[in-house]
Amino acid sequence: MTDILFAIGIDGGGTGTRAVLADRQGRELAQGRGGPSGLGLGIERAWASIGVACADAFTQAGFALDWSRCVLGCGLAGVNNASWLAAFRAQAPLDVLVVESDAYTTVVGAHGGAPGLIVALGTGSIAAALDPAGACRIAGGFGFPSGDEASGAWLGLRALAHVQQALDGRVARDALADALLAEIGAADRDTLVEWSCDANQTAYARLAPILFAHRAHPYAAALIAQAGDEIGKMIDALDPQRTLPVALCGGLADALAPAVPARHAGRLRAPLEDSAHGALRLALRYASGVRI
Structure with missing residues (x-):
């Protein structure tokens, strides 16, 4: 070498x-x-x-x-x-x-390199725990669109439902829907469907910052709270005894930290x-x- x-x-x-x-x-x-x-x-x-x-x-x-x-x-x-x-x-x-x-x-x-637990929150998501013996265990991370809970792509995919319902009148057309449509570059049903057919996980993840910018909106707030619950479930699965330090990592870590359930908030550490x-x-x- x-x-x-x-x-x-x-x-x-x-x-x-x-x-x-x-x-x-x-x-x-x-x-x-x-x-x-x-x-x-x-x-x-x-x-x-x-x-x-x-x-x-x-x-x-x-x-x-x-x-x-x-x-x-x-x-x-x-x-x-x-x-x-x-x-x-x-x-x-x-x-x-x-x-x-x-x-x-x-x-x-x-x-x-020491024992600890992370939840990585970016385009995708996954949780991992490193135990004192050096073994690594995983929770989540099954991929988009069926898994990767609390990720940017997961949030973006669910944000799309609000846009769809706003376009056809099932819910009111509001600032959140308009901001999402502007990011997508769609103006009507046909252009939205065209975008949806071509969109991959990266495209959906680009919608997540719109949710955080409108986090006071009831729909966005509910999605962010659901993401926090999913983070809590991953931590519980890997460390049921609640002994390991926990770090949130990735581009959405800071935005989602306030949504982490209170039972885990005291163990959060900066990576x-x-x-x-x-x-x-x-x-x-x-x-x-x-x-x-």
């Missing part, structure tokens, strides 16, 4: 990709960003986005990207699908690659690091000869 000069941590999901670049001693050099890299959006697209994020980080650090001198740690949405993971590994541009779920890298980063830094920890362990 003496030829490894750089370690890279990747956090890849349905909205975007973040890369953290460090030297072999773990000194952070730069960060980069790219497009979505969740495996459910396509393997070629995932690698393209990771490549953009890594190139961005290397450019900011003043180095040329040379995959042969890198160890790459990835925390990605979709790696639990064995065929997607195999295809992702087969298309890798480098030999030294560590791939885990984004849930695993998130819990490693959030608690610095120490993010998923990209958790993935960097895995890359550095590999570079130091500690196999994952």
